Amino acid sequence: MTPDIRELDAETRDRIAAGEVVERPASVVKELVENALDADATRITVEVEAGGTERIAVGDDGVGMSETDARKAIEEHTTSKLRAIDELDAIGTLGFRGEALHAIGSVSRMAIRTKPRGGSRGTELVVEGGDRLECGPVGCPEGTTVEVTDLFGNVPARRKYLKTAATEFDHVQSVVAGYALANPDVAITLTHDGRERFSTAGDGDRRNAALAVYGREVAASMIPVGAAREDADAVDGPLDGVEGLVSHPETNRAGREYVTTLVDGRYVTASVVREAVVDAYGAQLAPDRYPFAVVDIDVPPGGVDVNVHPRKLEVLFADDEGAREQVREAVRSALLAEGLVRSRAPRGRSAPEQTEIPDDASSGSAERPPETGAGRDAGDASGGTADATSRDTGNGGETGTDAGALDDAGETGPTGRATPSSAPPSEPADSPGDGATSEEADGTDGRTDAPGKPAFREAPTQRTLGGEATTGTPEDLERLPSMEVLGQYDDTYLVAETADGLLLVDQHAADERVNYERLRERFAGDVTTQALADPVELELTAREAALFERYRDALARLGFHANRVDDRTVEVTTVPALVAEAGDPSVVRDVLSDLVGGEGTAEGTVESIADDLLADMACYPSITGNTSLTDGSVVDLLSALDECENPWACPHGRPVLIQIDSDEIEDRFERDYPGH
Numbered sequence: 001m002t003p004d005i006r007e008l009d010a011e012t013r014d015r016i017a018a019g020e021v022v023e024r025p026a027s028v029v030k031e032l033v034e035n036a037l038d039a040d041a042t043r044i045t046v047e048v049e050a051g052g053t054e055r056i057a058v059g060d061d062g063v064g065m066s067e068t069d070a071r072k073a074i075e076e077h078t079t080s081k082l083r084a085i086d087e088l089d090a091i092g093t094l095g096f097r098g099e100a101l102h103a104i105g106s107v108s109r110m111a112i113r114t115k116p117r118g119g120s121r122g123t124e125l126v127v128e129g130g131d132r133l134e135c136g137p138v139g140c141p142e143g144t145t146v147e148v149t150d151l152f153g154n155v156p157a158r159r160k161y162l163k164t165a166a167t168e169f170d171h172v173q174s175v176v177a178g179y180a181l182a183n184p185d186v187a188i189t190l191t192h193d194g195r196e197r198f199s200t201a202g203d204g205d206r207r208n209a210a211l212a213v214y215g216r217e218v219a220a221s222m223i224p225v226g227a228a229r230e231d232a233d234a235v236d237g238p239l240d241g242v243e244g245l246v247s248h249p250e251t252n253r254a255g256r257e258y259v260t261t262l263v264d265g266r267y268v269t270a271s272v273v274r275e276a277v278v279d280a281y282g283a284q285l286a287p288d289r290y291p292f293a294v295v296d297i298d299v300p301p302g303g304v305d306v307n308v309h310p311r312k313l314e315v316l317f318a319d320d321e322g323a324r325e326q327v328r329e330a331v332r333s334a335l336l337a338e339g340l341v342r343s344r345a346p347r348g349r350s351a352p353e354q355t356e357i358p359d360d361a362s363s364g365s366a367e368r369p370p371e372t373g374a375g376r377d378a379g380d381a382s383g384g385t386a387d388a389t390s391r392d393t394g395n396g397g398e399t400g401t402d403a404g405a406l407d408d409a410g411e412t413g414p415t416g417r418a419t420p421s422s423a424p425p426s427e428p429a430d431s432p433g434d435g436a437t438s439e440e441a442d443g444t445d446g447r448t449d450a451p452g453k454p455a456f457r458e459a460p461t462q463r464t465l466g467g468e469a470t471t472g473t474p475e476d477l478e479r480l481p482s483m484e485v486l487g488q489y490d491d492t493y494l495v496a497e498t499a500d501g502l503l504l505v506d507q508h509a510a511d512e513r514v515n516y517e518r519l520r521e522r523f524a525g526d527v528t529t530q531a532l533a534d535p536v537e538l539e540l541t542a543r544e545a546a547l548f549e550r551y552r553d554a555l556a557r558l559g560f561h562a563n564r565v566d567d568r569t570v571e572v573t574t575v576p577a578l579v580a581e582a583g584d585p586s587v588v589r590d591v592l593s594d595l596v597g598g599e600g601t602a603e604g605t606v607e608s609i610a611d612d613l614l615a616d617m618a619c620y621p622s623i624t625g626n627t628s629l630t631d632g633s634v635v636d637l638l639s640a641l642d643e644c645e646n647p648w649a650c651p652h653g654r655p656v657l658i659q660i661d662s663d664e665i666e667d668r669f670e671r672d673y674p675g676h
Contacts, residue, residue, distance in 0.1 A: 022103050022104055022107055022151075024052075024162060024168060024171060025048065025051060025052025025053060025056060025151060025162075025168050025169075025171070025172055026052065026168070026171035026172045026174070026175050028052065028056050028104055028108075028148055028151065029046060029048070029052065029056060029058065029172050029175050029176060030175045030267075031100035031101075031103075031104065032046075032056070032058035032100070032104075032146050032148075033046065033058060033175070033176065033179050033188075034100075034179075034266075035100060035101075035144075035146075036058060036059075036060035036062055036144070037179065037183060037186065037265075038062075039060060039062025039063050039064070039143075039144065040062050040063050041060035041061055041062035041143065041186060042061055042185075042186055042187065042202060043060065043061045043186065043187045043188075043202065044058065044059070044060045044186060044187070044188045044189070045057075045058070045059045045060075045188075045189045045191070046058050046172075046176050046188070046189065046190045046191070047059075047191045048169065048172055048190075048191070048192055048193075049192075049193055050165045050168075050193070051164070051165035051166065051167070051168030051169035051170075051172065051192075052151070052168055052169065052172050053151060053159075053162055053165060053168055054149065055147070055148070055149050056147070056148040056149075056151070057145060057146070057147040057148070058145070058146050059143065059144070059145035059146075060143045060144055060145075061141070061142060061143040062143050062144060063116060063117050063143075064114045064115045064116040064117055064119065064122075064142050064143050064144055065114045065116060065123070065144060066116050066119065066123070067123040067125075067135065067137075070112055070114055070123045070125050070135070071125065071132075071135060073101050073112075074101050074102055074105050074110075074112075074125065074127055074132065075102060076099070076102045101146075102130075104146075104148060105127035105128075105129075105130055106129065106130040107129075107151065107152050107153075107154060107155050107158070108128075108148045108149065108150055108151045108152070108153065109126070109127070109128045109129075109148070109149045109150045109153070110126070110127045110128070110146065110147070110148050111124065111125070111126045111127075111146070111147045112124070112125045112126075112127075112144065112145075112146050113138055113140045113144070113145045113147075114140070114143070114144040114145070115140050115141065115142050115143065115144075116142070117142050118142075119142070121137050121138075121139075122137065122138045122139060122140035122141075123135065123136070123137060123138065124136060124137075124138035124140075129153075129154045166546070166547065166550040166551070169192055169546060170543065170546070170547070172190075172192075173190060173192075173197060173542065173543055173546060174257060174543070175267065176188065176190045177190075177198070177213045177260070177542065177543070178260050178262070178267035179267050180198070180200045180209055180212070180213055181206065181209050181210060181213060181260050181262075181294045182260075182262045182265050182266070182267055182294075182296065183265065184200065184202070184203070184204050184205055184206040184208065184209040185202060185203070185204040186200075186202050187199070187200055187201060187202030188200050188202070190542075192546065197542050197545070197546060198212045198213050198542040199212060200212045200213070206244070206245055206294060207219055207222060207245060210222055210245060210292075210294065212542075213541065213542050214258075214292060214541045214542070215539045215540065215541055215542075215568055216539065217251070217539045218247060218251055218292050218539075218541065221247045221248040221250070221251040221292070222245040222246065222247050222248075222251075222292065223245065223246060223247075223248070223334055223335070223337075223338050223340075224243075224244075224245060224334065225242065225243060225244045225245060225246050225295065225330055225331055225334040226241060226242035226243040226244065226295075226330040226331075226334065236326070237322050237323065237325060237326025237329075238300075238317075238318065238319040238322040238323055238326065239297055239298060239299055239300075239322075239323055239326050239327075240298040240299065240300050241297075241298035242295065242296075242297060242298070242326060242327050242330035242331075243295075243296050243298070244262070244293065244294040244295040244296050245292075245293065245294045246277065246280075246291055246292070246293040246294075246295070246331055246334060246335070247291045247292035247293065248338075248340060249281055249284040249285050249291065249335075249340055249341070251291070251292060252285065252286075252289040252290060252291050252292070253289070253290055253292070253589065253590065253593065254288065254289060254290070254590040254593060254594075255290060255593045256274060256290045257543070257593075258290060258291070258292045258293070258541070259274045259277055259278070259290055259291065259292075259293045259295075260293060260294045260295070261273040261274055261295055261297070262294070262295065262296040262297065263296075263297045263299055263315050264296075264297070264298060264299055265296065266315075268315050269315075270297070270315050270317075272317060272320050272323055272324050272327075273295055273297060273323070273324075273327050275324065276323075276324045276325070276327035276328040276331070277291065277293050277295055277327065277328075277331050278290060278291070279328050280327075280328045280329075280330075280331035280332040280335060280341075281331075281335065281341060282332075282341055283341075284335075284340065284341050293331075295327060295331070297323070297327070299317075482498070482499070483496035483497060483498045483503055483638075484496060484497045485631075485634055485635075485638075488507075488628065488629065489504070490625075490626070491625070491626050491627055491628050492506070492507060492508070492625035492626060492627075493505060493506055493507065494507055494510075494629075494634060494637075494638075498659075500659070500661050500662055501659060501660050501661040501662045501663075501664070501665060502659070502660045502665070503657060503658070503659050503660075504657070504658045504659075504660070505638070505641075505656060505657055506625075506650075506654070506655070506656055506657075507623050507625070507627070507629065507637065508622055508623055508624055508625050508650075509649075509650035509654050509655070509656045510623075510637055510638075510641045510647070510650075510656050510657075511622040511623040511637060512615075512618050512619055512622040512650045512651060512652075513618075513641060513644050513646070513647060513649070513650050513651065513656055514622075514637070514640045514641055514644060515617075515618035515619075515621060515622055516614060516615055516618035516650070516651040517644050517645060517646075519578060519614045519617055519618055520611075520614055522578065523576070523578065523610065523614055527557070527558065527559040527576055527610075528559070528576065528577040528578075529559040529561070529574045529575065529576055529577060530574065530575060530576075530577045530580035531573060531574050532572065532573060532574065532575065532580065532585065535571045535572060535573045536571070536572045536585040536586070537565060537569055537570070537571050537572075538562075538569065538570055538571075538572060538585070538586055538588065538589065539568060539569050540568050540569065540570060540589070541568075542568070544589055544592050544593075545567060545568050547592040547593070547595065548562070548564070548570055548592060549564075551592060551595045554595055554606050554609075555588065555591065555592070555595075557606050558576065558591065558606060558609065558610055558613070559574065559575060559576030559577075559579070560572065560574070560575055560576070560579075560585075560588050560591065561573050561574035561575075562588065570588075572585040572588060575588075576613075578614075578617055579613075579617070587613065587616070590616075591609055591613065594608075594609045594612055595609055611651075614651070615650075615651030615652055618651055619652075623637070641656070
């Protein structure tokens, strides 16, 4: 029997609608800050406790509300910002749906204290679970303060999915920082558990806002971007203007959270803009590093739809590709003007004189313990400071050379025979360079419990260059097949012939896997630490400073010991011995970001972060792409790879080997007739 269709009751409708707007404490903060900005505030204070799970209070000195307006404001779909449907294409405010206060009040206890400018008295209104409990006069300053407690108290299923207080505050801080950078003419202060995290001056200078949020080191590295359409230097495109700040390539981080995208002053998630910013750096930024950036897009009426997401977090451009190109060119023009990018050969392709190695430096990399380097690529083909450290995904554009594995620049490539062994190569990872190993992706750690057999993860279907599943690869091989190395392709890939076809080996990924497993053996058990002869002071962003306070013990378990110098500076005194050899204590910044990314849950997080750290450290001393190898180096590399527990993927998840079987080769050449 078909169930009857019934209309939902008002309470159920309200809670469903509220869930679309209020996902977590940061959602509440976003809506309230937007309302304060729309109310013409010049000063906004945001106070949260326990990451916002216990209390959120947002106060402003804006226009305020009368008692009549306050009563209307908590009703569904009531707003002062939109009057007719034809105004939707020209919305000039941040909030316009009239959902925020009603939705927040439906899933919390909310108190509003407000007084209009020039008004004689204020109003206090209390809502709990969608019901107005009280409303009456109160003494308060001009403006509005909204206090939210017991968030999701009446929706326990939603509350139990909130993360740790540190993680929730991280989301809150991202939102407030975004609007502080978007509105440098408004003084915005963020406080967590009674401690001020940052406070902007509200003097209209975006660089000063960046100074408050990111610190002096980052602010000093940032350069202005763009101009309005009417300016002579403006880049042509569908946007009316692209303005903001971007950092020097050497001032970067491992996460994209510091690329702030704004559309008409609205803090949004705009992947088109973020990708365009990163693309503008080209060869000067390593593949998995991100700059600090604040990019504000001025869009003509009808050029963007902010109504594609219930919380107005995502936007849709009418001309995505045009917007992408205009942003990219605006950022690139600014970097070119400062001499920070250049149009040269692909990243890492060194000049001949840079790759020449003495004759006595021809031993294979497999004989060299990976004890040098931070596992971080400076990201700039000409080198860089410690702040430019980065994880290299080995895409054929790595910087640096390996004296133990290179031949003279004019070497034509090896020919010879190697007989390493193990199971069939694995399928390429879906998301190369994301910091997760192939084992982490499936949760197996790449091991089996079968006695007497190599502990490899089960290999998925091998794919051809055309994307089709290959055939003819033996499934019962426990060793790599015997192969005859034919040479190198593009000085980056080893080409070998096997009984079943051709094998391509990414030399950087292979050496990275070898180095990673050696480092992992050294790191096993108790962490060996080393005190720095000269402690290193690191300036942290507001976000990193908050994470340091929360994860200080976790850092110590990894071997990093640091003391707080002031609210935004720490002094690193002790690091893991392997990091000390690399001389790069600034890696602690990336470790902090990784810790919160793992939601901060004890053992699993610390162990996975240690694994990521080793993966990064394995990268630096590895043979790079665009490097000619000797015969002996190739044999040593393949032999060392054969001894690895998992030779099929580098520690970042990229494939090491790709096999093209004979059947595919014959099919591609249409050799399906006899006698030829």
